[in-house]
Amino acid sequence: MQRILSTELAGHVDETVTIAGWIHRRRLLKSVAFLIVRDAAGLSQVVVTDPATREQLEQLTEESVVEVTALVTANEQAPRGVELTAPVVKELSRVAVQLPFELHRPTLNAGLPAQLDHAALALRHPSRVANLRIAAAAAKGFRAALEAQRFVEIHTPKIVESATESGANVFKLDYFGRPGYLAQSPQFYKQLMVGVFERVFEVGPVFRAEPSDTARHLAQYTSLDAEMGFITDHRDVMAALTLTLKGMLGEIGILEDAVRSEIPAVHFSEALRIAGAPEDEPDLAPAHERALGEWALREHGSEFLFVTGYPMRKRPFYTHPDPADPTWSNGFDLLFRGLEIVTGGQRLHRYEDYVAALQRHGQPLEPYAGYLDGFRYGMPPHGGWAIGLERFVARLTGVANVRETTAFPRDLHRIAP
Amino acid sequence: MQRILSTELAGHVDETVTIAGWIHRRRLLKSVAFLIVRDAAGLSQVVVTDPATREQLEQLTEESVVEVTALVTANEQAPRGVELTAPVVKELSRVAVQLPFELHRPTLNAGLPAQLDHAALALRHPSRVANLRIAAAAAKGFRAALEAQRFVEIHTPKIVESATESGANVFKLDYFGRPGYLAQSPQFYKQLMVGVFERVFEVGPVFRAEPSDTARHLAQYTSLDAEMGFITDHRDVMAALTLTLKGMLGEIGILEDAVRSEIPAVHFSEALRIAGAPEDEPDLAPAHERALGEWALREHGSEFLFVTGYPMRKRPFYTHPDPADPTWSNGFDLLFRGLEIVTGGQRLHRYEDYVAALQRHGQPLEPYAGYLDGFRYGMPPHGGWAIGLERFVARLTGVANVRETTAFPRDLHRIAP
Structure with a gap:
């Protein structure tokens, strides 16, 4: 039957x-x-x-x-x-052993380490199932919203030749007898693919050999990346992200209406003032982000807030400066309930600007050769963003530890199951 | 404007x-x-x-x-x-350098190594764009067809503790001071997740330290994996795969009608006879697969052919035997135009069967502990399949080298760009 x-x-x-x-x-x-x-x-x-x-x-x-x-x-x-x-x-x-914990209670009566040790069992608990379903819906909504905006899916290498983007915190491996590294992001590849498709996205694993054991860090997480060409500046990227975020929340079935057609935005210098921080602060501390979250809700009735124009000195070398004042960047963060959940911005697009930026950062050109090559062959003004799927789900659901939003987390101490 | x-x-x-x-x-x-x-x-x-x-x-x-x-x-x-x-x-x-090759000719006037060295440029050629668009459509169709069948997307670890599934050909890395390995497939994880969602899929990178330099092998490729529970046997898996394949080809916009509602299937022993191979052959050689492809077209008018019941001794330890004769397995391959493009089958689902199978294969239990743990806690009869995205696209488009179907291939000699 x-x-x-x-x-x-x-x-x-x-x-x-x-x-x-x-x-x-x-x-x-x-x-x-x-x-x-x-x-x-x-x-x-x-x-x-x-x-x-x-x-x-x-x-x-x-x-x-x-x-x-x-x-x-x-x-x-x-x-x-x-x-x-x-x-x-x-x-x-038939189950022939004693279960390490029971699944039929509203909350799992086991500590997180025991849950992770027996993930195959713990993940069956309705609370864990719900988080994983939200993650699946978020990725589905991300792709659908981007495809509707002409973005094309790409798959990029996870093994790279040089430990470039942020230098430290990279996993080293033996690649047929020579050194290789696990990619910390698809940043360089998605930029090069703007030269092919104009607009691209990737949903895939990224790797950080993060030596701190916190509730927010994973050694592998799923990055939702997008990159788009022929923009005027970062505001075009923010508009595409806003549409995408709406699609993601719509697919998850919550908070879709919390995303305005235009999410409120404040410049970094204004954000410091609102948060009551000294005006020479180079970045927003968690307490500043929380204050900004409260301000956005109070002044704009919005759970989301863009902060634009972060200082150039705190952003990666490929960041495009604000043409009006190159102290500031065309980079942004998106805060959700007072926490940064997306980082993005406009990138440099001219070869000579890359050469100058790397020199300014005291970086040799050679490790970036394959990446820079693409900018010799004509690249339009472009920009994009990255969302960490697990942190996004943690923030949406309110779970305290990002390890509860992924099936088999990897961290400083954990490589199994 | x-x-x-x-x-x-x-x-x-x-x-x-x-x-x-x-x-x-x-x-x-x-x-x-x-x-x-x-x-x-x-x-x-x-x-x-x-x-x-x-x-x-x-x-x-x-x-x-x-x-x-x-x-x-x-x-x-x-x-x-x-x-x-x-x-x-x-x-x-502005482009200030001489291009290494021209893009406006119908075919790229450069050898494959030069194309791969300057991938950021070569990928803009319409022929390469077309292949990558087919790959994107295939993945999109795969996901949509599976979601319509109640499958849920998962993301599994790419760094694992043991070099298990096929032993050799695995990349080793330094994981916070101890050894780790890059996952050769999500096989074990997708099986465990059947215990959570009944039906799951993953589109993600897998890694093979393949020491041979051929037109078919990549060190990283994109695997389209699915796994489903509560099946009677491998035929339920084949039916779900058939629907999925139809969805993939429909999304690509070719050959959808070539997939019958029921793709013809022959048992391995019959396949040997059709191919004119000795009846004690343990596997199908490429010439046998080609002969079977011709036979399927001639006898059934089908470009696709399932071969079922591969001998147990040639399939992985987790393969479910044919209950009627355990010499044969409930494993299958799908041939397309005389070439295997999908491998799948029913898996073991009882803990004691895994213990016996690993002992029969002369394997210790310990490296599989995290995997076997899941089978102690009740798993339904289940099975699934894996499709290598690049090989699938190569077979569809007829390109000779799988490196032409992916943006930045990785192989024995190539780790950049």
Whole structure:
């Protein structure tokens, strides 16, 4: 018999159907036994009175996998108004060990290390499932919104020749007998691909050999990158990001209306003033970001706020300066509820500007040869952004640790499972 | 003035518009100059008679980036029946070097190594653009078809603790002072995630330290992985793959009708007979696959052919045997025009079967601990497949070398750009 999902039961009252899933909970009372079966869609209640079936259930502990063929019976007290009666239970896979923690409680009764050690089990808990579904929806919304704006998906190398972009914190590997490094971002490649498609995006892993063990850092995370050509300045990038963010939140199904058609923006120098910071501060501290978040909500009724024009000296060498005053950049951050969740901006696009910028940063040209080559061959004004998927989901859901938003996190201490 | 695309010109005859792009070709004749401008959508012809503009053009060699504001004029001889006249040309980025090869010829007049050395330029050639667009469409179609079948996207670790799945050919790295390895596939993780979502997929990089320098091998490629639970056997996986393949080809816009609702399938033992191979052959040689491709076209009018039941001794340890005869597996390959493009099958799902299989393969359990843990906690019968995106595109387009289907290939000799 064709299996149906738990959510489809209500449409089959008084019919015999087959469901399948994990034994989420088993309650063996004196005269009756209840089985809660969990499938990808939800939970079903199975009522067992037959002594032989009850005996069978005594062997099947929580998380065993079963197929249940039974009569769908209306019962107002049961989930979604239906339960399954007179079941025939077929065992698909039996759990023979004690579970390290229970899944049927509202919160997981285990510390985060134990959850991560047994990720294959912990990830089945509804709270973890919800976070991973949000991550999947965010990536789907990101792609769909960009494709609607003519962006083309690319796949770029994760093994690179030089430890360039931020120098330190890079994983080194043996590449056929010579050194190679894991890419910290697709930055250089997505810029080169603007020369091919004008507008590109990539959803993929990036790697940071981050030596600090915090609730915000992962050694591998999923970066949502976009880059676009033929812009006037960073404001075109901010407009494309705004549309994309709206698409992402729409796909997730929350907060879509919180994204205005134009998100409020303040210049960095104004942001310092609002946050009450000294006017020579080169960057925004977490407390400043929080103050700006409160200000944006109070003054503009917006949970999102762009801060533009960060000082050139704090931005990477490929950042385009503000033509009106090259102390400031055409770079921006997007704050969400007082925390930076996106970094972006306009990039340099002329070869000679790159050569000058690297010299100013005291960097040799040679490690950047393959990247700079592309700018010799004609590149339009362009810019883009990167969103860290896990941090974005953490901020949306309010979970305290970014490790709870990804399936199998990697950090300073953890390389398994 | 808002820029429009080359493909939109025909809708603006007798209007003044702005286009932007790369100088694809420049022809300086005696009394007139022609400029072919390339943007992401196509080519536009610009006619220059004004002496000052012509002088400006003499400085702007091919691949320089320009913005052109001009009158759209009907001309039957021009591409799409329109050309731009009386242009004002604004230089956005000038090319000051000799190009290593020309882009405006139908085929790139440079060998593959030169193309790969100057990838940022070579990838702009229409032939390379077309391949990359097919790759993007294939991935898009893959995801959409799977989402329609309730699959959920996952992101799994690319850095792993043990060099397990196929042992050799793995990149080793320094992970915070201890050894780590780049994942050769998401196989184990996607299986564990069946316990969470029942059906999952991942589009991501995989890494093979492949020591042979062939037209088919890359050190990094994009793997299109799917895995699904609650199957009866491998035939459920083949049915889901068939639907997915149809979605991929539909999105690419070719061959969709070549995928039947049921692709013909032959058992491995029958495949050997058809190919005229000895009946004790453990695998299909390329010549056998070609013979089977011809047979499928002749006997079934199909460009695709499933070969099922590969011998257990040639498949990985996690392969589920054929319950009727455990010499054979519930594993399959999909041949397209006589070449394997997908490998898949049913996997083991019981912990004790994994322990026995690893012992039979003479493998210790310990490196697989994190993986096996998931099977202790109840896993349904499941299976899945993997498609190598670059090989798939190469087979579709007929390009001889898989390096022509990806932007910045990595191989035994190449780690840049």
